[in-house]
Amino acid sequence: MRAIAFKEIGGPEVLRPVELPTPEPGPGEVLIRVSYAGVNYGEVQHRLGDFGAPEGETVTGLEVSGTVAATGAGVTGLEAGAEVAAYLPDGGGYAQYALAPASFVFPLAGPALDLRTAGAAPLVLTTAYGVLSGAGRIAPGDTVLVHAAAGGVGSAAAQLARTLGAAAVYGTVSTPEKARYARRFGYDDVFLRDGFAEAVAEATSGRGVDLVLDPVGGPTRLASLEVLAPFGRVAVYGEAARHPDLTLPVLSLWKNNRVLTGYNIGDLARRAPETLRRHAVAALAQAASGAVRIDITAEYDLADAAQAHQVLESGGNMGKAVLRVRS
Numbered sequence: 001m002r003a004i005a006f007k008e009i010g011g012p013e014v015l016r017p018v019e020l021p022t023p024e025p026g027p028g029e030v031l032i033r034v035s036y037a038g039v040n041y042g043e044v045q046h047r048l049g050d051f052g053a054p055e056g057e058t059v060t061g062l063e064v065s066g067t068v069a070a071t072g073a074g075v076t077g078l079e080a081g082a083e084v085a086a087y088l089p090d091g092g093g094y095a096q097y098a099l100a101p102a103s104f105v106f107p108l109a110g111p112a113l114d115l116r117t118a119g120a121a122p123l124v125l126t127t128a129y130g131v132l133s134g135a136g137r138i139a140p141g142d143t144v145l146v147h148a149a150a151g152g153v154g155s156a157a158a159q160l161a162r163t164l165g166a167a168a169v170y171g172t173v174s175t176p177e178k179a180r181y182a183r184r185f186g187y188d189d190v191f192l193r194d195g196f197a198e199a200v201a202e203a204t205s206g207r208g209v210d211l212v213l214d215p216v217g218g219p220t221r222l223a224s225l226e227v228l229a230p231f232g233r234v235a236v237y238g239e240a241a242r243h244p245d246l247t248l249p250v251l252s253l254w255k256n257n258r259v260l261t262g263y264n265i266g267d268l269a270r271r272a273p274e275t276l277r278r279h280a281v282a283a284l285a286q287a288a289s290g291a292v293r294i295d296i297t298a299e300y301d302l303a304d305a306a307q308a309h310q311v312l313e314s315g316g317n318m319g320k321a322v323l324r325v326r327s
């Protein structure tokens with residue numbers, strides 16, 4: 001099968017077309033004939049070596065849509081030919097065929113989730129739902145601040161926050177153009193990240209917010225702790241700015257009634273797959289009903305994956321990009 005792989009860490013140019021054997025599904029696994037693969041910042045970090053060095057030809061790609069090609073022993077309810085979306089905890093999505101654990105394969109239901117949109121849904125929606133509800137413990141009436149508000153996870157999280165009862169949702173982005181774009185996702189307001197603490201204080205009359213979703217890190221993370229209302233949570237779920245890790249004084253949590261929490265989908269896939277599946281099913285249902293919209297702003301041929309990575313790595317993306325593998 002045709003795939004895009006890398007065997008050394010580096011810039012987008014290390015992504016190269018390769019021919020690999022089509023994988024065979026083991027017990028509990030599903031082989032998917034891929035239609036679309038979502039392009040995610042985690043895959044950029046994978047290629048950059050943030051999660052370790054590759055061992056041989058490595059195919060990244062954490063989410064796909066397609067049709068069921070074959071199933072391994074013990075898999076029920078997923079017939080060959082069925083249209084599905086899947087989260088791939090071990091990657092492999094930038095290829096004509098990909099393997100997924102059956103528990104993370106979701107039959108498509110409802111016209112709002114066609115194959116193209118579904119290719120950009122399972123990782124993004126599950127993460128947005130999980131960071132809001134699992135890590136962030138969102139409650140009806142909460143005020144939420146979403147960093148990287150115009151991005152894939154951010155734009156989904158803003159919409160999901162409403163369906164989970166948020167009273168107000170604010171966002172931060174790096175440029176005025178992104179602020180204008182992000183407003184279509186229902187934010188009450190979108191601020192430039194530079195100086196966002198003052199803007200949040202003004203928007204909330206000094207109270208602060210109940211929940212911050214932070215995939216950025218560094219100074220943004222530190223400033224986010226300062227904009228929390230009492231018992232407010234900063235939910236850490238990424239490190240897009242690739243700053244060195246922080247060392248935080250715990251006493252400031254005590255003295256200011258603050259909570260710092262974290263979300264990692266790969267850890268959940270290993271240690272709490274049923275929880276992860278529950279989050280995925282709940283989030284995908286919101287997309288299938290049309291309550292949450294994934295805005296696909298760029299579509300590339302699988303062979304042009306490096307170009308998609310270049311845009312995402314430079315922070316130039318808005319909404320969501322997909323790779324077209326088979327249309």
Ligand SMILES: NC(=O)c1ccc[n+]([C@@H]2O[C@H](COP(=O)([O-])OP(=O)(O)OC[C@H]3O[C@@H](n4cnc5c(N)ncnc54)[C@H](OP(=O)(O)O)[C@@H]3O)[C@@H](O)[C@H]2O)c1
Binds near residue numbers: 237241263266313315
């Ligand atoms: N923990 C998990 O399980 C999990 C799962 C999925 C995704 N994630 C994380 O969620 C975040 C969003 O993922 P996504 O795929 O939806 O990406 P995305 O938000 O569509 O794109 C990444 C965004 O990060 C922001 N950013 C901040 N500093 C940056 C820098 N130095 N270089 C490039 N971008 C920078 C940019 O937004 P601005 O221009 O607004 O700054 C950029 O658009 C990523 O951090 C990703 O690792 C975590």
